[in-house]
Amino acid sequence: MLNISRNSIKHLIDVDSFESYHLTRSSNQSRRRIRILLYLLMTGFVFLFLPWTQNFRSKGTLTALKPEHRPQTIHSIIPGRIEQWFVQEGDFVTKGDTILFLSEVKEQYMDPDLLSRTQLQVDAKELSVKSYEAKIKAQEQQLVALKENNTLRKEQAQNKLKQANLKVLSDSIMLEAEKVSFLVAEKQFLRMEKLYTEGLKSLTDLETRKIKLQESQAKALSAENKLLGSRNESISATIELNAIDNDFRDKLAKVSSERFSALSGQYDAEAGVNKMKNELTNYTVRSGMYYVLAPQSGYITKAIQVGIGETIKEGAQIISIMPQNYSLAVEIYVDPIDLPLVKLESKIRFIFDGWPAIVFSGWPELSNGTFGGKVFAIDNFTSTNNKYRVLVVPDPDEEPWPEALRIGAGADGIALLNDVPVWYEIWRQMNGFPPDYYTLQESKEIKSQAK
Structure with a gap:
């Protein structure tokens, strides 16, 4: 009540009969709620710390x-056709177990005797290498023989040249001796001619001395001619000596060229052998890839390629495996x-x-x-x-x-x-x-x- 007027009617109204009035009146329950709210606030404040x-x-x-150790997929290393399965999903396989068998699909590998025939080609190439080796050895022996022959021929030519030079020297000495004899004979003829003029010698003596002069002159000319022949022989010996070296170099170059050609052929044959061996090894390794093996122990989880006769490409996923450990x-x-x-x-x-x-x-x-x-x-x-x-x-x-x-x-x-x-x-x-x-x-x- 507002109690504005002095005349009160409070005693005329029964306020306890109004429920809303009871709600506005203070009670112990409202104090309890306030107390709970304060506790909650204090608890929340403590909770913050x-x-x-x-x-x-x-x-x-x-x-x-x-x-x-993670799940992995097994791939096909070569293209092929599925011929037989050896496992199924859920099987446990150990490392090296066969999973499936593939057959060849490329025509260059379909020959059943491919390995043996390739081995025959390798053997033939190796024989070719051996023949080149024998040829090279023969040419090396030929080079040794050429060098020895050249040494002997040079010694022979040098001896011949020395003989020619000595003969030239001997003929030149003889020529000088004949020249001296000719001068002596000429002087003797002049004295004989003077004596004949004076009447001291006969004509026969003069003619005899003249004949000796002509013989001496002939011997001098012969000695000079012989000297020129000896000099020609010396020049021929020198030319022959030089020809020996030229002929040796020519033959040496020819044999060396043939030897290098043989070496080149040998290297080509060896390269061919290595290439054929490489192909043979590849064929051998490829033949072992027809069986797909488990790379490690584990469980087969899912077959990606299925069926028989299905062709798969190189590197295609075949099956997935979960490692054991x-x-x-x-x-x-x-x-x-x-x-x-x-x-x-x-x-x-x-x-x-x-x-x-x-x-x-x-x-x-x-x-x-x-x-x-x-x-x-x-x-x-x-x-x-x-x-x-x-x-x-x-x-x-x-x-x-x-x-x-x-x-x-x-x-x-x-x-x-x-x-x-x-x-x-x-x-x-x-x-x-x-x-x-x-x-x-x-x-x-x-x-x-x-x-």
């Missing part, structure tokens, strides 16, 4: 840690903004598909059903989804991962970072800031360095 573990989450899949790892992808927070040996919790879990992200101690891991490798370049791939292996200090996990299963990763108050995390989330990049100790070190 509780520790909170910063984290970020990322989806991933299970994979094998080593590349050779492998080490599990989780492959997660991290946003670039979160990458600086991830380091080697960083702790990460996982929720695997098929394993129930109760997760409190900020309080990992209260979570149940998660499994621990640590970062093993971080890619240095983004993947096709513009995120960085991170490999996480089981943490040896945590509970082992379930044995029933299979490669390809999903995993939800939770990377655990710094411990901060709840109010700080709320403030960070409201402002869109990333989690702390530094620990408390690192922050102190950075501040001390700045000072």
Whole structure:
């Protein structure tokens, strides 16, 4: 009531009969509600100062840690036609087991006697190489004989030249002697002629002396002629000596040319032999590729090529195999903004598909059903989804991962970072800031360095 008038009618109205009036009257229940609200506010205020573990989450899949342990497909090295299957999906195979048999489809390899005939060609080429080797040896012996013959012929020609030179010397001495004899005979004839004129010698003596003069002159001319002949013999011996060297060089060049031709033929034959051996080896290796073998022990998961008589190309996928032994790892992808927070040996919790879990992200101690891991490798370049791939292996200090996990299963990763108050995390989330990049100790070190 407003009680504006002095005349009160309060005693004339039964206010207890109005329900709305009861609601406006103060009671102990309203005080209790206020008290509960105050407790809630105090509890919320205290909650703001509780520790909170910063984290970020990322989806991933299970994979094998080593590349050779991951699921792989077996390819056909050669083109062929499927003739027989030896396995089926789900079978376990060991390394070296036969998976299927292929037949040849290229006409150049269809000859059943291809290996033996190629071997015959190799043998023929090797015989050709041996014949070239024998020819080269014969030519080398011919070169040795030419050199020895040339040496002997040169010695013979040099001796002949020396004889000719000595004969020239002897004939020149004889010519000088005959010249002296001719001069003596000429002087004697002049004296005899003077004596004949004076009447002291007879005509017969004069004629005898004249005959001796003519004989001496004839001997001088003969000696001169003989000297010229000896000189001609010396010149002929010199020419013959030079001809021997020229003839030797000519024959040597001819034999050397034939030898080099034989060497060239030998090298060509050896190249042909190596080429034929290479082809023979290729044919032998190719013949062993008709049987496709398991590269490692594992389980046959899916046959990509099926049927009998189907032709497949070179490098075509035939069948997929899952290795028997492998080490599990989780492959997660991290946003670039979160990458600086991830380091080697960083702790990460996982929720695997098929394993129930109760997760409190900020309080990992209260979570149940998660499994621990640590970062093993971080890619240095983004993947096709513009995120960085991170490999996480089981943490040896945590509970082992379930044995029933299979490669390809999903995993939800939770990377655990710094411990901060709840109010700080709320403030960070409201402002869109990333989690702390530094620990408390690192922050102190950075501040001390700045000072």
